[in-house]
Amino acid sequence: MTRLIVTTEFERSRSFARLILALLVGSLVIYRDVLDNAVSALWTSLKVHPLFLHDSFEPLLASASFASWIWIYYFIDKFQLMEGYRIHADAPHDTDWNLK
Secondary structure, eight states, X not given: OOOOSOOSHHHHHHHHHHHHHHHHHHHHHHTHHHHHHHXXXXXXXXXXXXXXXXXXXXXXXXXXXXXXXXXXXXXXXXXXXXXXXXXXXXXXXXXXXXOO
């Protein structure tokens, strides 16, 4: 028997996330032609842009991407933003690793 009433906060948030995902996928399917034309126009303009034609663009892009991910994880660790999702609750925190 299927429950029709969502009871817990987790179930409500999961249902909301599924609704948002369904709306997003539906929008991508419905507006596929518009999105395809937009991506095509963007690609056409980027192929002639001087920044993208520069010899060092790919290494700079890779370095900037790598650096941004390092800083993202640094801030996640620093402000303990993912504390509730720890696999081992007794694992040491970032502050425990500092030498004095």
